[in-house]
């Protein structure tokens with residue numbers, strides 16, 4: 001059995017970023033990734049291949065709580081789901097780290113404060129090339145440094161919307177985006193600002209995903225090894241149960257075993273929970289590190305909707321995901337509870353609309369709909385319900401049980417947006433008559449999965465301590481989205497990346513390793 005200093009399971013936002021941070025230490029690091037590299041091919045940018053044929057989704061079949069098959073919209077590749085993400089890289093709000101009262105109940109506090117994570121947010125933004133503008137988002141928390149790169153400009157239709165929303169008293173702002181776009185020098189810019197970004201892998205390697213930004217650079221170090229197609233099936237402990245002594249892997253149909261001083265699970269919130277549950281043994285009868293019983297519980301994935309606002313005004317935007325609105329994040333005069341976040345998805349085309357099967361709009365072809373729609377993405381916080389959970393079926397397969405909660409704020413958010421856009425109709429330049437098509441993202445849409453292996457100070461109510469180390473296992477850490485005790489209402493990836501850097505510092509200290517080369521901070 002080959003022994004390493006650190007084994008990291010999963011190479012997405014959490015695992016990939018951690019590998020990058022640990023690589024310069026000289027410690028022997030093994031990355032185990034169940035997927036392969038995304039093949040670079042024309043289909044990367046085909047709406048049909050990506051959105052209709054779901055070519056890159058796992059073919060694994062899960063079950064919902066009623067035993068019905070669930071085809072999860074998730075991806076197993078080097079870089080994890082960041083290969084496909086929209087690269088909207090938001091910080092949680094400072095208040096999200098404390099307890100917040102919602103219409104549907106309490107969003108619990110985190111065991112760390114925003115101020116503790118802030119330096120790592122700054123480093124993660126720097127590392128992932130985030131383009132943004134400080135001071136424009138009305139709910140944004142304080143930051144110790146400006147963004148490294150300027151905001152990504154709106155195209156005409158979105159700028160028009162921005163101006164109209166501003167004229168109506170809102171404070172729209174530019175989405176912080178992790179793309180390697182140089183608008184001052186388009187000829188040399190790695191990113192070509194195309195229409196197939198959100199949901200698609202980037203053929204140019206110009207999206208700041210975890211493979212391009214973190215895993216590939218980490219592999220430049222001779223002390224870092226990556227095994228692809230290496231699915232971890234179980235973590236084994238020694239007789240005391242206090243230490244992971246072996247990591248069981250299936251690779252190309254063969255069983256292999258590895259060991260390390262420190263083992264980090266970063267399989268994504270659903271798969272990390274499943275791995276711990278599958279690793280139950282005599283000392284851990286309910287699943288590894290699960291004396292509290294919380295492993296797999298409190299699954300959150302946000303309440304998400306796509307809202308198509310279809311107007312007579314054409315929307316020829318290529319890269320649409322540049323505008324967001326947070327004015328209702330914490331509530332409004334007529335609704336005192338948090339509602340959430342409004343932004344955009346990538347521009348839909350007719351092929352994509354055919355996959356989403358939106359309600360038929362009389363008299364309109366999908367092509368006309370696509371050419372006239374503003375394609376909004378609305379995110380609200382769902383609350384951590386212990387009965388929303390990952391369990392294992394009889395064959396060891398993943399079962400995902402989820403009952404939506406805290407929906408009132410989301411419904412209000414949708415109504416706010418509809419009202420606003422209708423109100424904007426008063427404006428001669430805008431929409432003479434809006435038509436809204438509202439689609440709630442189904443359970444299979446697990447893009448924002450989090451919460452299943454929560455961190456906390458009390459081992460009775462959390463599986464991980466504040467450093468994301470398992471309370472009950474001395475050398476086991478979890479650094480994917482599982483650790484969230486509450487989910488906020490902005491996209492999760494930057495928080496996962498920042499936390500991986502934070503936990504990385506702790507692991508380096510524990511290993512007595514020399515500090516990683518610090519990420520330079522722009523000032």
Ligand SMILES: Cc1cc2nc3c(=O)[nH]c(=O)nc-3n(C[C@H](O)[C@H](O)[C@H](O)COP(=O)(O)OP(=O)(O)OC[C@H]3O[C@@H](n4cnc5c(N)ncnc54)[C@H](O)[C@@H]3O)c2cc1C
Pocket residue numbers: 009010011012013014015032033034035073074075076077078079080081082084085086087088089090198199200230231232233266267268269271272275447448449479480481482491492493494496
């Ligand atoms: C279409 C889409 C758009 C998105 N857009 C945004 C966005 O704009 N902004 C944002 O913040 N977030 C976005 N997200 C969410 C974001 O991608 C995730 O929050 C983030 O990638 C989660 O990081 P993670 O480390 O928890 O897991 P992942 O990135 O999913 O990484 C988990 C890794 O573990 C591997 N793995 C799983 N099980 C095993 C096993 N047993 N053995 C070995 N390896 C294993 C997987 O193959 C994968 O590589 C989007 C997601 C999708 C799908």
Ligand code: SF4
Pocket residue numbers: 179180190191192193194195196197198200201202203204205206207208319
């Ligand atoms: S070229 Fe730019 S816009 Fe197109 S997929 Fe890559 S990062 Fe996204």
